[in-house]
Each structure stands twice: as C-alpha cells, then as structure tokens.
Amino acid sequence: MVTQILTKIFGTKHDREMKRIQPTVDKIASLEPAMAALTDEQLKAKTPEFQERLKKGETVDDILPEAFAVCREASKRVLGMRHYDVQMIGGIVLNRGNISEMRTGEGKTLVATLPVYLNALTGRGVHVVTVNDYLARRDAEWMGRLYGWLGLTTGIIVHGLNDQQRKQMYACDITYCTNNELGFDYLRDNMKFDLADYVQRGHYFAIVDECDSILVDEARTPLIISGPAESSTEKYLAVNAIIPHLKRDVHFTMEEKTKTASLTDDGNAKVEELMGLSNLYDPQNIEILHHVYQGLKAHYLYRRDVEYMIKDGEIVIVDEFTGRLMPGRRWSDGLHQAIEAKEGVEVKSENQTLATITFQNYFRMYDKLSGMTGTADTEAVEFKKIYELDVNVIPTNKPIQRKDQEDVVYKSEKAKFKAITADIKERSAKGQPILVGTASIEKSESLSNFLKKEGIRHEVLNAKHHEREAEIVAQAGRKGAVTIATNMAGRGTDIMLGGNAEMLAKAKSGAAEGTPEYEEAYNALKPQVEAERAEVKALGGLYIVGTERHESRRIDNQLRGRAGRQGDPGESKFFLSLEDNLMRIFNGERIQKIMEMLNIPEDEPITAKMVTNAIEGAQRKVEGHNFDIRKNLMEYDTVMNQQRNAIYSMRRKVLEGQEIERTTLDWLGDSVSNLLDTYLPEGAKKEAWSIEGLNNSLGQMFGFKVDLAGKPVDAEVVTEEVKKGVKEVFEKQKSSMGPFFEQVQKMILLQSIDHHWKNHLYVIDKLKEGIGLRGYAQKDPLIEYKKEAFMAFEKLNNTIKADAVEKVMRVQLVAQQSEEEVLESLRPEEADLSELDYSSPSEADIGHSLPQANASSSEPEKRKMTFQSGPRDDRPMNREERRRMEKPGKGKR
Numbered sequence: 001m002v003t004q005i006l007t008k009i010f011g012t013k014h015d016r017e018m019k020r021i022q023p024t025v026d027k028i029a030s031l032e033p034a035m036a037a038l039t040d041e042q043l044k045a046k047t048p049e050f051q052e053r054l055k056k057g058e059t060v061d062d063i064l065p066e067a068f069a070v071c072r073e074a075s076k077r078v079l080g081m082r083h084y085d086v087q088m089i090g091g092i093v094l095n096r097g098n099i100s101e102m103r104t105g106e107g108k109t110l111v112a113t114l115p116v117y118l119n120a121l122t123g124r125g126v127h128v129v130t131v132n133d134y135l136a137r138r139d140a141e142w143m144g145r146l147y148g149w150l151g152l153t154t155g156i157i158v159h160g161l162n163d164q165q166r167k168q169m170y171a172c173d174i175t176y177c178t179n180n181e182l183g184f185d186y187l188r189d190n191m192k193f194d195l196a197d198y199v200q201r202g203h204y205f206a207i208v209d210e211c212d213s214i215l216v217d218e219a220r221t222p223l224i225i226s227g228p229a230e231s232s233t234e235k236y237l238a239v240n241a242i243i244p245h246l247k248r249d250v251h252f253t254m255e256e257k258t259k260t261a262s263l264t265d266d267g268n269a270k271v272e273e274l275m276g277l278s279n280l281y282d283p284q285n286i287e288i289l290h291h292v293y294q295g296l297k298a299h300y301l302y303r304r305d306v307e308y309m310i311k312d313g314e315i316v317i318v319d320e321f322t323g324r325l326m327p328g329r330r331w332s333d334g335l336h337q338a339i340e341a342k343e344g345v346e347v348k349s350e351n352q353t354l355a356t357i358t359f360q361n362y363f364r365m366y367d368k369l370s371g372m373t374g375t376a377d378t379e380a381v382e383f384k385k386i387y388e389l390d391v392n393v394i395p396t397n398k399p400i401q402r403k404d405q406e407d408v409v410y411k412s413e414k415a416k417f418k419a420i421t422a423d424i425k426e427r428s429a430k431g432q433p434i435l436v437g438t439a440s441i442e443k444s445e446s447l448s449n450f451l452k453k454e455g456i457r458h459e460v461l462n463a464k465h466h467e468r469e470a471e472i473v474a475q476a477g478r479k480g481a482v483t484i485a486t487n488m489a490g491r492g493t494d495i496m497l498g499g500n501a502e503m504l505a506k507a508k509s510g511a512a513e514g515t516p517e518y519e520e521a522y523n524a525l526k527p528q529v530e531a532e533r534a535e536v537k538a539l540g541g542l543y544i545v546g547t548e549r550h551e552s553r554r555i556d557n558q559l560r561g562r563a564g565r566q567g568d569p570g571e572s573k574f575f576l577s578l579e580d581n582l583m584r585i586f587n588g589e590r591i592q593k594i595m596e597m598l599n600i601p602e603d604e605p606i607t608a609k610m611v612t613n614a615i616e617g618a619q620r621k622v623e624g625h626n627f628d629i630r631k632n633l634m635e636y637d638t639v640m641n642q643q644r645n646a647i648y649s650m651r652r653k654v655l656e657g658q659e660i661e662r663t664t665l666d667w668l669g670d671s672v673s674n675l676l677d678t679y680l681p682e683g684a685k686k687e688a689w690s691i692e693g694l695n696n697s698l699g700q701m702f703g704f705k706v707d708l709a710g711k712p713v714d715a716e717v718v719t720e721e722v723k724k725g726v727k728e729v730f731e732k733q734k735s736s737m738g739p740f741f742e743q744v745q746k747m748i749l750l751q752s753i754d755h756h757w758k759n760h761l762y763v764i765d766k767l768k769e770g771i772g773l774r775g776y777a778q779k780d781p782l783i784e785y786k787k788e789a790f791m792a793f794e795k796l797n798n799t800i801k802a803d804a805v806e807k808v809m810r811v812q813l814v815a816q817q818s819e820e821e822v823l824e825s826l827r828p829e830e831a832d833l834s835e836l837d838y839s840s841p842s843e844a845d846i847g848h849s850l851p852q853a854n855a856s857s858s859e860p861e862k863r864k865m866t867f868q869s870g871p872r873d874d875r876p877m878n879r880e881e882r883r884r885m886e887k888p889g890k891g892k893r
Contacts, residue, residue, distance in 0.1 A: 014393040018089065024065060025088045031069035040077065046070045047151040050121045060118050064095065067118040070150070075113065078149045079142075084397045087111045094207055094370040095119070098390045099383055101376045104558075105494060105565020106396060108372045112207050113143050115370070120152050120173040124204040127366075128176045131210050132324070133158040135493075139209075140176035147174055157181045166199040179214045183223040183362050187355040190648045191225070193750055195655045203366045211371025212554055214359060215387060216379050219630045222358045222637070224332075226351035233337065233347040239291045240341035242274040243299050254300055256585050261296035263289075290769075291334055298338035306440040308339060313346065315339050318441065333769065353761045360386055360634050361641045374561045375554040382627050386634060398567030401541070404560060405573040407549075407612050408605035409583075415603045416577040420545060421450045423573075424482060427543055428456060433481040433536060435495070436545040437559040439581070443547060444484050451482070458482035471507070474500040476562075477542050479532050495562050497541060498533030501525050541569035548580040549615055551622040575605075582618060635782060639789045640764060646793075647757050654749045657742070664745050664808055665730075667801040671701070672726055674798055680715055691718070698722065701806040702729050729809050736812070745808055752804035760796045764789060 035043065047070075050063050060067075068091060072083045083091070087107055091114030093100040102108050112128060120126045130136045136158055144154035155169030157177035166185060169175055189198045208214050246252055251267030254260075263271065271292055272280050280289055302308060309316050309325065315336060317326045330336040330351070340347045363369055364387060376383065380391040410416040424434055438444040448460050461472045461483060476483040478499040494500070502513065504525050511517035536542075542563040550556055556574070563570030576583060600606060654663065679694035691713070695705040706721040734741050767788055774784045 017392050018395065021089050021092050024092055025085050027065045028068045028072070028088055029085065031065060032072065035069045035073040038073070043070060043073060043077075044149070044151055047121065051123070054121055060095070060122065063121075064092070064118060067121065068092075068114050071114050071117045071146075074150050075110065075146055078146050079110075081107075081110055083107075083110060083114065086395055086397050088114065090372065090394045091115050093392045093394065094372060097368045097370050098392055099211060099371040099373070099376050101373060101391055101393045103396050103400070103565070104374045104561040105568075106374075106394070108209065108374075109139055109143065111372065112139075112209070113146055115205075115207065116143075116174055117147065117150065117152070119205045119368075120147070122204070123173070125170065125172070125201060126174050126204070127182065127206040128174065129179050129182060129206055129208045129214065130176065131178065131213055133178060135209070136176045136178055144174075157185070163197060163199055170200050179208070179218070179359060180223065183357060183359065184225065186362060187223065187225050187357060190651065191355055191754070193655070193747070195652075205368045206363065206366045206370070208363065208369070208371040210373050211383075212373045212376050212379060215363060215371060216382060216554075216630070217552075219358065219360050219386075220626075220633055221329075222356050223362070224351075224353055225355040226353050233349055235288065235291055236295075236334070236337045236341040236347050238275070239288065239295045240298075240338065242271065242292075243295045243342075245274060246270060246296070248300065252296055254296070256301065256581075259297065259301050261293050261300070263292065291338065294334045294338040295341070297335060298342045302335075302339055303442070304343070305442040305445070309441065310343055310345065315343060315345060352758070353765055354758055356761065357641070357644065358633065358637050360630070361637055363387065375557045378553050378557070378623070379627075382630070386631065396567075400564050401567055402560070402564030402570035402572060405571065406607045406609070407574040407576055407615065408607050409611055410575070410577045410605050411600070411602045413577045413579040416547070416575050417447055417450050418603065419605065420447065420547060420575050421454055421456070423575075424451065424545065425454055425456055428480055428482050430539055431479045431535065432539040432541075432543050433477050433479065433497070434483070434543045434545060435476045435559075435562055436482070436484045436547060438484060438486055438547045439550060441486060444486050447547065448484055451484075456482060458484060461485040471503065474503045477536065479536050479539075494565065495542060496533070496565075497536040497568055498529045498531075501529040504529065537569055540571055542571075544570070544572035546572070546574035548576055549574060549582050549619065551582060551619065551626070553616065553619050553623065556619075576615070582615070582622075632782075636768065636785060639786055643760075643789070643793050643796075647753060651750065651753050654746055654753070657746060660742050660745050660749070663749065664805065667749075668726065668730065668805045668809075670798070671802045671805045672722060674802070675701075676719060676722065680718060682715075686713065689713075694718075694722075698725070701802070702726055702809045704729060726809075733809060733811075744811060748807045748811065749804050752800050752807070756796055756800045756803065760792060763792055767792070 038046075046066070050067055050070075053063060054060070068083075068088060072088075076082045084107070086102075087110060090100040090102055090106075090108070090111040094112065095115040095118060100108075100111065102111065116126050116128060128139065130139060136156055140154055140156040147154045152174060153172040155172035155175040157166060157169050157175060159178075159181065161169070169177075170185075185199050189200055192198060246267060248254065250264070251270050252261055252263050255262075268280050271289075272278065275288060277285055277288070279285065304310065306318070308318055311325070311327075317329045317331065318324070319326050331339070334350060337347050337350065369387060369389065371383075371389065376391045377393055383389040383391055408419070410419060420436070424436070427434060436447065438447060444460055448458065451458050457480075459472050459476075459482070472483060473485065473493045473495060475481060476485075477495045477497045501522060505518055505522035506513065508525065509515075509517040509521035511521075544560055544563045546556060546559055560572040563572055578584065654660065675694060675697050679690045679697070681688065691706075691708065699705050702725065704725045706718060706725060708718070708721065711717055711721075737744055767785065771781045771785045771788070774781045
C-alpha cells in the first residue's frame, strides 16, 4: 500500500529515470537546426573533430549531445530515417552501460547507431552482438552505410571466416558479430602461439541485441572447444539395449521438473542382472550407473522433433527458446551419445575439453556492456546481480493499441487444436493476418495438419525451414497470411502490416538495394503495400495465437509483442490445454479438479483470471528455479574463470616475450624449492631427509647429482650445492643454444602450459560430475568444489613449472639447420580448432545453489629459491656444436 502511494506521488523508478534523461534529450533537440544547416562535408568533418577532442581529454559523455545530434542528422540524409526522441532516450541508456527495454517495432537497430557512433570515436572498437548471422549481416550492411558516410569502418564476424579476415573485421571501428563467434574467437586466440595471430584486440564496449536471449536464456550453456578423447562407444550401445527392459515407477522414477532419473531397489537388481554385474555400486561400475541414468533421460525426457532432430544421420539439438537448429552443439556428460544410441545413428566418442567459457563470464570482461530487447524487466534482478546492468523501460513512440485477451484452457490438446483451427479459419477468411507461436517442431507440424484438413493456406516456420526464416516472418503481416512459427523464430525481423516493401522488392527484382531494377520494383510495390496496410489495419491488425505457455513469461511477451508495432492495431490470445507441459507439470491437477467439479465438456474452455494467475505463478516458480541454476552455474564457473584468467595471463606474458629468461629462472627457483621441501622438509630431523630421493629427482630433471663427499650433511650446504649445480646446467644450456635459447624457452613454456591446462580441465570436469554427492555427507558441494579446485590449481602450477624447467634444462638441439628451420621446428603443433562444440551442463555440473566460500591453503609457506641470470653468450655456434644439437621434444633429452 505504501509503495503504491509513493509511486503515485513520485512515479515509478523508470519514470524518474526518464525525467533525469529528458534535459539531455532537450539539449540534443536544440542542436538539430544547427546540424541541419551544415553541408554534407561540414557534417562529415565533425567525426575527426570529435576524435581530436577525445584525444585532448574530453570524455564520450562530454560530447554526447553533439555526437547524437550529428548521428541523427546523418541518418536523415543517408538512411532517410530520423531518430525519435524516445530513441534518443534509448541511446543514452545504452551509452550509460544499461539495458534499454523497447517494444517490438520501436527501432532498436537504429537506436544502437547513437552509442555505437559515439563510442567508436575512441578508436578502441565497438562490438554489436546479435543472435544469428542473418541479423549481423543485415544490420552491418544497413547501418554500415551511415557509419561509412561519417568516416568510420564497419566489419562483420560470421561463421566461415578465416583468421586473417576476422582480424581485419575486429580492427574496424565497429564490428557486428554473433555471441557464439565472439566467444569462440576469444578461446581460439588463447590457444595460439603468436600474438600476431590473435584476431581480437580487446573488450571495450559491447551492445548486446536481444540481450535476454543471449545473457539469460543461453547463459547456462558454456562455449566449449573440444577434441576427441580416447573412449570406447560400446558402453552406450550396451546400456541402450537394457533400457527398454526397465519399467517406469517399477525400476526407475522420473522428475520432469528437474530432468533427473533415479533407479529403485528393484531397478538396481534388474540392471545388475541385465549387465551381468554383482554390485552396480562397486567403484569400478560407477561409470555404468552414470550411463544408465543418461540412457533413461535420453529415452524418456528427450524427444525427437522437440528437443532434437535427426539431420544427415546426426543428432542436431533444437534451441528450446528459438526453435532453431544448433548444428555443432552436443550435450555433455554422455547424454548426446545416449541419444545417438537410442536413435540408432553413429555414436561418436566423447570429447575432451580444450577451452571453455560461459557467456556470463565472457561478457563481463567488457569495460562497458549494455543491451537492448523488448522483454527484460521480468529478469531485472538477474541482470543486476550477475552483470551489474540496470533495466530501463523506454516509453513507446506511439501508444500501444494491441488487445491482449484472457487465456482459454481446454481439457485436451486435440480440443485445443480444433478451437485454434476454427478461430484461424474464421479470421483468415476475412483477411486478417495471423501469426501462431508453437513450442516445438512436433506441435507446429501437428497444428499444420489440422489447418491442411480445413484447407487453410499457411506457412510453417520451424527448425526444418530456418533458411527462409526472415523472409517468411517479414511477410507475416500481409493480408490473409497465416504463419506458424516455432516460439520466437524470426526474432529481430520486423513484421509490418501489409508486408515489408523492401524485402518484397528484393524478392521480385532479384537485385540488391539501390540498383535501378530494385528501385523500379520498389516504386511499383509501395502503393500496393500501403493500400494493403490500410486494409489490414481496418481488419484489426496482426492476430497473435499462442498455442501454449512457455516456462518464461518473457517468451510469451515476445510473441505478443510481434503485434501492435508503432501504434498499429493488434490482438493476442493464448489457447492452453491440461496436456501442455507447463500445465501438466505444475498446475494441471488443480485446474482439472475445477473443470471436473464444474462438469465442463472437453470442447468447452474455461476463461478465468484465476487460471491466468495460477499459470503466471507457475511461470514465476520456473523462472526462479532457472535463475538459481544460472546463478549457481556462475558460482561454479567463477572458480574456473579465475583460474582461466591466471593461465591466460601467464600464457600472454610468455607470448609477449618480455623477460622470458626471468620467467624461466623464477619457475626454476620454485621447482627447486619444491624439491627441497619434499626431500629436506624444514623443521624435520635429518633421519627424515632423503638425499637419495633428492639426487634421483635432480638427475631426472637437471642431469646432475649433489656430491656431499667430505662435506657436512647440512641443509644450508645441500641447498648451496643444489643451487650451484642448477646454475651450472642453466648456463651450459644457455651457452650451447646461443641465439635459439630464448625461443626454445618460449615454446617449451607454452607447450607445458597448454598440455597441463588441458589435463586440468579434464580433472575439473570429473570433479564437477561427482561433487554434488558431497551433500549426502552434510558438506556444502560448492565449498568442497572450491577447495578441491584450488588444490588442483596449486598442483597444476607446480606441474607446469616442473615440466617446463625440466625440458629447458635437458633439451638439446641437433642437425645443421638454418635459423628459420630451427625456429620452425620449435613451434608446437597447434590443436585442431575445427571441432567446436556447445555442451549443455548436466545436473552434476550445476550442483546445488549454496552460499559462497573462500577456499584457502592450509600448507605452510614454502621456502623460496631464486636464481640470477649470468652474462649471456650470444656468439654464433660453430659446425661441431650444431652437429651435436637435437630437436626439442624429439630424440634425446
């Protein structure tokens, strides 16, 4: 009550923010006449003027009003579009590093040009992130004309470019790209052996279009670059053969809400009998138990043409949020292989992770991050907690005219589809355009069959027809058009009543925009489209039909938002049944009792605010559950992110070639200190020392042993002897390799970092799989994970250093080669980066949502040994010395 009173007096948070921004908008408007009076050349000259002012110390905020005014005027001249005042507000919000929520059709693509132009003036590069290649190309080509006219360069990053092309695109002032390509480029860069091969040049400012899709929906899916691991696929086929013999609720139970399966006691006995095992829970059979669980999920929770499709003999995942196919992505933890075995396609080996990062951690690397979408306010808490982004709801340019009808609920899916078909038939007969949203390929094709029986012409857009996505959706507003689309397929493409004249002209003429053929077709079509637009408006505008509620209210709002753009009329209505997934899992029983109590026939729906509220309550629960999962995933991945940053920083320092010798000497000191701590522990009695063990390790790593004959066995004496021997070996190595020594060190250090980091990722993957079980021992899995990951990273650090210094101290060069040949032979073999996967996290990856804990080492501080470099011998090698050389990593050590 108090909140409502305060809101009436002071307005909502969004209202107050709009009032604070308004003076800046007024200032921009006051500059418009002056900008309009400038010639083209004078307006273009503003770009170098702004760049010079920024170099002299002014900030982007200082020049914002002028830069926005210049961009608005240039847009009028180049694109024929003038930014509305509400679009100026959106641009200011984006520049501040916040999320701008703007309704569909409010011109987000044009809004982005304002902060993009302003921030590109710094020369540090601006990334505009979209959800697919089509939108990246379209927006870059469309808005690139404006940037080019103003003297800035525009690049596009899409699938299929080579590294040289990518580097050129990232070097542009503005780069349009997809989220996937950005993340993969970052991971690939950190697997390269020369800084000159890096394609990205930093992370200054990113504007994420459809940010709710990228930063929320896809946040649970880590980007993974992986290579094949040595693993037999027979176990998947063996497990798959026994799954049909297990009965639900007798041998196993299923939890659809969390997508988990578990065996009963009878199920354990049955699996042991079928697999010929004496004890399924014997440590050596734990892997089989895991694959049984994955097999059960594959058979009972993952459905063909819903969660995945079979295309060209492969299992291809269908994105649950957009309905698009995701070729190249694979479910992790053996689930994908279990589905391959179930469908009888080739079962591919499991992959080993070589590099990974989540979108959450990737986008948090940017100095300034902002986003725009039509639906962000329902996830405002998540954006704030995870990305430190505030959501600002921008007013529409014209009042919304769309009518949102109450949901109607039927007893069965068949009755629901019949009602939808009848409604579509009645409205399409009048000529009203209709867009139908479905949740899966299966449902879209089922509804399509109902429409075919009634002779209703329609277009079906789902993962099977995604190539024509933009073309189909763009024309969904034409008179009489009926379009069935999987969820938000075609998102980002504007639906105009009467059709999109530009796209129709391109299709009719087959020519590019700006050509005489295109202009002729466009001029002929424009009056026809305008007339059709008036007819469609009179019929009530675009009619949106939702065939079921999604788990997230945002997806429903996105579907509704396709109608009523820029003050157009429109209508939306959701048809539901008690057999829909959301209803069945969360609220079906309660509503079914109400319908039975009221004795409602199958083909008669109920429409009540209570039902709508119950459904929204279920959606809020699911949204909260999914947020907990994403938050928990981030807590786990934050541990890996800190380790990844440490390793990538170590790698970059080596690549930069600064103080390579100093790095080697530091690692040498750490490795020798570890040896002494192992064999001559401080504070221990001499009886506990192992001079023999120390000598064995020194012999293996450095090729010498300490000679204590006639000397007192004293810690100080042993330490000095070790230090003396190591220095002699180091100086000998340095002298023997002459000009190659620095490059040898560099390549060996990189090899050690990459090899052991890959192994560490494997260890961490296995740690994640079982860490949730610690909860049964009353231990917090997250805290346990942090402790274990910390110890594993400590071990990784020591292993990298020991391995690298051993190779540096033992490697020899052989054969008479030119300097170029020797340096080329030292270059490590790069990983094949063509095998790129997306892997969805399994329940074991996610663990439990638990409080943070700081892991700390209980080990005592170790002694530190340092080495100073002696004078370097840079003399050229003679023939005899060259003959004695061996290639590193091959031949003698």
